[in-house]
Amino acid sequence: MIVSIASGKGGTGKTSVAVNMALSIKNVQFLDCDVEEPNAHLLLHPDISKMEPVYILVPLVNEELCDHCGECSKFCQYNAIFASSEKILVFPELCHSCGGCALVCPRKAITEEKHRIGTLKFGSVGDLTLVYGELEIGEPMAVPVIKEVKKQTRKSENVVLDSPPGTSCPVIETVRGSDFCVLVTEPTPFGLHDLKITVQVLRDMGIPFGVVINRADIGDKKVYEYCREENIPILLEIPYERKIAELYSRGVPFSLEMLEWKEKFQTLFNEIRKLVGK
Amino acid sequence: MKQLTVLSGKGGTGKTTITASFTVLAKNAVIADCDVDAPDLHMLLHPEAIKTQEFRGSKLAVIDKTKCTECSLCREKCRFNAITEDIKVDPIACEGCGVCTIVCPVNAIALTERISGYAYISKTKYGFMAHALLSPGEANSGKLVTLVRQNAKMLAEKENSDLVIIDGSPGIGCPVIASVTGVDIGLVVTEPTMSGIHDLKRALQLLKHFNVAPFVCVNMHDINRDNTERILSFCKENSIEITGIIPFDPKVTEAMVNGKTIIEYSPESDVAKEIEGMWRKICSS
Numbered sequence: 181m182i183v184s185i186a187s188g189k190g191g192t193g194k195t196s197v198a199v200n201m202a203l204s205i206k207n208v209q210f211l212d213c214d215v216e217e218p219n220a221h222l223l224l225h226p227d228i229s230k231m232e233p234v235y236i237l238v239p240l241v242n243e244e245l246c247d248h249c250g251e252c253s254k255f256c257q258y259n260a261i262f263a264s265s266e267k268i269l270v271f272p273e274l275c276h277s278c279g280g281c282a283l284v285c286p287r288k289a290i291t292e293e294k295h296r297i298g299t300l301k302f303g304s305v306g307d308l309t310l311v312y313g314e315l316e317i318g319e320p321m322a323v324p325v326i327k328e329v330k331k332q333t334r335k336s337e338n339v340v341l342d343s344p345p346g347t348s349c350p351v352i353e354t355v356r357g358s359d360f361c362v363l364v365t366e367p368t369p370f371g372l373h374d375l376k377i378t379v380q381v382l383r384d385m386g387i388p389f390g391v392v393i394n395r396a397d398i399g400d401k402k403v404y405e406y407c408r409e410e411n412i413p414i415l416l417e418i419p420y421e422r423k424i425a426e427l428y429s430r431g432v433p434f435s436l437e438m439l440e441w442k443e444k445f446q447t448l449f450n451e452i453r454k455l456v457g458k
Numbered sequence: 459m460k461q462l463t464v465l466s467g468k469g470g471t472g473k474t475t476i477t478a479s480f481t482v483l484a485k486n487a488v489i490a491d492c493d494v495d496a497p498d499l500h501m502l503l504h505p506e507a508i509k510t511q512e513f514r515g516s517k518l519a520v521i522d523k524t525k526c527t528e529c530s531l532c533r534e535k536c537r538f539n540a541i542t543e544d545i546k547v548d549p550i551a552c553e554g555c556g557v558c559t560i561v562c563p564v565n566a567i568a569l570t571e572r573i574s575g576y577a578y579i580s581k582t583k584y585g586f587m588a589h590a591l592l593s594p595g596e597a598n599s600g601k602l603v604t605l606v607r608q609n610a611k612m613l614a615e616k617e618n619s620d621l622v623i624i625d626g627s628p629g630i631g632c633p634v635i636a637s638v639t640g641v642d643i644g645l646v647v648t649e650p651t652m653s654g655i656h657d658l659k660r661a662l663q664l665l666k667h668f669n670v671a672p673f674v675c676v677n678m679h680d681i682n683r684d685n686t687e688r689i690l691s692f693c694k695e696n697s698i699e700i701t702g703i704i705p706f707d708p709k710v711t712e713a714m715v716n717g718k719t720i721i722e723y724s725p726e727s728d729v730a731k732e733i734e735g736m737w738r739k740i741c742s743s
Contacts (some may be wrong), residue, residue, distance in 0.1 A: 190466075190628035216629035217467050219657070257554055257555055279554065280556055280560065283557065315630065317667055318635070321631065346599075348599045367504070368711055368714055369714055370474070373496075373501060377495070384550075397709065429650055429682035431553075
């Protein structure tokens with residue numbers, strides 16, 4: 181079963197829920213898809229066994245063959261290649277690696293070369309295996325790194341995916357193909373507003389989902405009303421407790437110190453299993 | 459005209475709370491909410507839209523089924539797996555590159571524009587605001603951020619404002635890069651947690667990469683005083699100015715529930731006073 185953990189608003193507790201659930205069940209592969217700011221390893225403290233660079237393909241122009249006709253830059257939808265009468269410029273950080281420029285070049289002057297945009301890291305802690313991606317600083321495109329992380333998916337295991345915040349392409353790429361998505365929110369106007377946007381995305385994608393309310397006693401009750409009206413299951417509530425916040429701040433998953441929570445996260449996982457029918 | 463971007467790396471550290479407070483304190487600033495996929499600033503500033511623009515950020519391939527011979531060449535050449543087995547375009551996977559349109563032997567495919575969101579110019583009690591909303595699930599948030607920033611700049615020039623305050627999104631990727639390029643000051647809001655520290659360092663590297671002067675603020679510093687000390691000494695070693703050390707206070711959430719900034723809701727609170735101090739430091743920088 182593949183379960184992703186997402187939220188529109190940042191800092192609602194995605195990583196905390198993902199890690200605590202993963203540590204409470206067996207046979208887990210953890211994929212941290214928040215490649216801009218991967219944090220799961222700061223709670224899991226894995227031994228890193230392997231690292232691999234992540235590349236994308238970008239155009240390489242052979243200046244001897246190029247006659248500056250400009251077909252490539254006319255074709256490129258991302259302004260990643262610019263041709264003037266004397267110079268041709270490639271902006272690798274804008275390139276989506278579609279390969280179109282090489283296809284349209286009438287003089288076959290364009291081939292492709294690798295451009296590094298990130299790193300994959302492989303690790304383990306106990307019988308849990310972890311894969312996470314790290315986007316290079318200054319590189320804008322997270323999606324190709326997320327795709328590489330997801331290529332490591334081992335479907336025979338319980339796969340837990342930690343998503344980046346927001347509702348745009350990196351989130352879509354992460355949750356695509358999940359059997360279920362857990363939306364972590366907090367009962368505040370910001371939390372509710374961003375939850376509603378994420379619900380729309382998941383409904384469009386046809387992915388079943390439920391909500392975990394974190395810091396359940398701060399804010400107001402509107403998120404509960406919303407879930408009731410929309411028939412969205414509330415799978416778990418985590419209260420605001422100073423101890424939980426302090427443990428998190430030190431990099432300790434709270435279910436390891438507050439043992440009653442281990443069972444609650446197991447129940448959460450079993451509940452998801454029931455909803456998915458697996 | 460100066461531009462200030464509030465960013466954080468990690469989400470939920472308090473960017474929007476601080477940006478909204480600055481807006482109230484600023485006398486003559488234009489505000490830009492550049493968190494276009496989960497914008498929250500409007501819930502504290504209550505803007506009234508005076509102009510709405512359609513945002514056409516990306517294109518979408520459309521197959522004319524009356525011409526298509528189902529030869530599958532488009533499916534073969536598409537690097538985004540956006541053509542399904544029965545030769546249909548998956549609108550979520552399609553990045554609008556146009557490769558399918560040139561490989562199709564019968565010219566059955568064309569790129570069409572799609573509306574990927576809306577940009578707004580609005581009025582608030584505290585000045586003009588540029589903001590936007592990306593359609594859920596859309597790509598190209600960076601382009602929309604750039605549009606919001608252009609609008610903010612245009613407003614600032616028209617209104618003779620000397621400052622644009624930009625609320626960024628979490629992360630360090632495309633929309634954040636679009637929010638920090640060419641600005642004068644980047645204020646990183648962090649929290650004293652292991653993730654907060656990790657993400658702070660990456661956000662600072664990003665500012666360095668784009669030559670933006672960095673400032674740091676530690677929010678909810680009393681959650682873990684040891685980690686706060688770590689952040690302070692890290693900043694000292696790297697000659698980065700700490701502009702504020704804000705305590706945890708449930709009043710911040712209360713203010714949010716009431717749709718107000720902490721400066722309006724509880725002006726006497728330690729949080730409000732600390733933010734005022736930060737504002738003075740940033741203004742004099």
